[in-house]
Amino acid sequence: MCCGVKELQMATILVKNIHTLVTMNAQRQEIRNGALLVRDQVIEQVGTTETLPDTADEVLDLKGRHIVLPGLVNTHHHFIQSLTRAVPVAQDADLFNWVTLLFPFWARLSAKGVQAGAQVAAAELMLSGCTTASDHLYIFPNDCTLDDEIQAVQEIGLRFHASRGSMSMGQSQGGLPPDALVEPEADILADCQRLVEQYHDNSRHAMLRITVAPCSPFSVSPDLMRQSAKLARAYPGVRLHTHLAENNTDVEYSLSQFNLMPGDYAESLGWLGEDVWHAHCVKLSDRSIEKFAHTGTGVAHCPCSNMRLASGIAPIRKMLAQGIPVGLGVDGSASNDSGNLMHEARQAFLAARVRDEDASAMTARQALEIATLGGARVLGRDDIGYLAPGMSADFIAINLDRLAFAGAQHDVVAALILCQTNGVDYSFINGRKVVDQGHLTTLDLPMLIERHNQLAQAMVDS
Numbered sequence: 001m002c003c004g005v006k007e008l009q010m011a012t013i014l015v016k017n018i019h020t021l022v023t024m025n026a027q028r029q030e031i032r033n034g035a036l037l038v039r040d041q042v043i044e045q046v047g048t049t050e051t052l053p054d055t056a057d058e059v060l061d062l063k064g065r066h067i068v069l070p071g072l073v074n075t076h077h078h079f080i081q082s083l084t085r086a087v088p089v090a091q092d093a094d095l096f097n098w099v100t101l102l103f104p105f106w107a108r109l110s111a112k113g114v115q116a117g118a119q120v121a122a123a124e125l126m127l128s129g130c131t132t133a134s135d136h137l138y139i140f141p142n143d144c145t146l147d148d149e150i151q152a153v154q155e156i157g158l159r160f161h162a163s164r165g166s167m168s169m170g171q172s173q174g175g176l177p178p179d180a181l182v183e184p185e186a187d188i189l190a191d192c193q194r195l196v197e198q199y200h201d202n203s204r205h206a207m208l209r210i211t212v213a214p215c216s217p218f219s220v221s222p223d224l225m226r227q228s229a230k231l232a233r234a235y236p237g238v239r240l241h242t243h244l245a246e247n248n249t250d251v252e253y254s255l256s257q258f259n260l261m262p263g264d265y266a267e268s269l270g271w272l273g274e275d276v277w278h279a280h281c282v283k284l285s286d287r288s289i290e291k292f293a294h295t296g297t298g299v300a301h302c303p304c305s306n307m308r309l310a311s312g313i314a315p316i317r318k319m320l321a322q323g324i325p326v327g328l329g330v331d332g333s334a335s336n337d338s339g340n341l342m343h344e345a346r347q348a349f350l351a352a353r354v355r356d357e358d359a360s361a362m363t364a365r366q367a368l369e370i371a372t373l374g375g376a377r378v379l380g381r382d383d384i385g386y387l388a389p390g391m392s393a394d395f396i397a398i399n400l401d402r403l404a405f406a407g408a409q410h411d412v413v414a415a416l417i418l419c420q421t422n423g424v425d426y427s428f429i430n431g432r433k434v435v436d437q438g439h440l441t442t443l444d445l446p447m448l449i450e451r452h453n454q455l456a457q458a459m460v461d462s
Helices: 079-084 095-106 111-127 146-156 185-199 222-232 248-258 262-268 286-295 303-308 316-321 341-356 364-378 412-418 445-461
Strands: 012-022 030-039 042-048 058-061 066-070 072-074 130-137 159-166 208-214 239-244 276-280 298-301 326-328 395-399 426-429 432-436
Touching: 012 395, 012 412, 066 364, 066 412, 072 326, 072 341, 072 364, 079 095, 079 111, 079 130, 079 445, 095 248, 111 130, 111 146, 111 426, 111 432, 111 445, 130 146, 130 426, 146 159, 146 185, 159 185, 185 208, 185 222, 208 222, 222 239, 239 262, 248 262, 262 286, 286 316, 298 316, 298 364, 303 341, 316 326, 316 341, 316 364, 326 341, 326 364, 341 364, 341 412, 364 412
Parallel strands: 012 058, 012 066, 072 130, 130 159, 159 208, 208 239, 239 276, 276 298, 298 326
Antiparallel strands: 012 030, 030 042, 066 395, 395 426, 426 432
């Protein structure tokens, strides 16, 4: 019986005449003259241009000049650090000295700074091909809240995993941060619960999820780590994240304070498992690598930051060989000091070869796999990371008629890593075109940069 209500018509997008469609599916298909059809926010069909419909509500004809692949996934970042890039006093410091030197600047952070810093970091990621990112905000001075960052990222249109970080152990208690920047543990846990209950979306294709993320072993107590794990595991799909085994000093701190190697310390707190991923793990022991593999514990690999701070190069090839979930992270915008995720993939590729002194340690396609499928696995997503019917409509397109790719047409997929890919021409997130011909569509970028620079100057010069 007709109810008189017109059935809603879902919008469709057809992308056709793709030079090479890199699906990253189980067969790792690379389709020449490819096409994909999106209905609403979900991919409906993937194939060749000849086999797909030739009409849709919106048609993007790439005229055989672009490569299309899944959106890249960033598994570790500190968005607000975009306000303190290239600060002279910290340019030549290692991890512990670097963070100690920057704490006084971060203590001046405001809600407006959180918002501008997040949007600048997100814009940089999106223009370099990132469609999903996790950010670790662990400092909340003045009027700052994680809500400020969530609102800013929602405005720009990035798929977002917001990590509620925390520091509870100041210098007077043997920690690294100043006492003025730590929070009471009861307040931290209460705010984590509030954020999970207010924002966390565990449904498929979710645009926002919350992670519980105490900052590091040198800034929170063992009890907060345990209580955080207990809280997160009371809610479906809420994951755990922290820094671990980032450099030799980090390892020395763990041994002196807990009489345990970092991986063993994490295990003692219940911080291993498929719902946990750790940033860096540059100095993770072989025994801990085996335990990570056995438990499905993930790793966010941040090669540029690790090199910038002279921390070393993580044994990623060894981790991958044992089946550990590994994704990429650009890390802090003040320790990289960039947020280009395609560059990070290239750096991971190069660093793996240098570390092992083996030109076969990592292939270009393996680097792309870490940047897409690997990141999705680390974040616990089954709806992003590859292009197939039923997957979220997150994909990017890169024009091959660029100077950087001249002479590289023999293998355009490998060229994305072997050559210098500075940005994308098109990006769709959740079926929405957020980058169009290399330009961000969701906000006024020049105005954002001007406001961001003013806030950054005030933070450093105050």
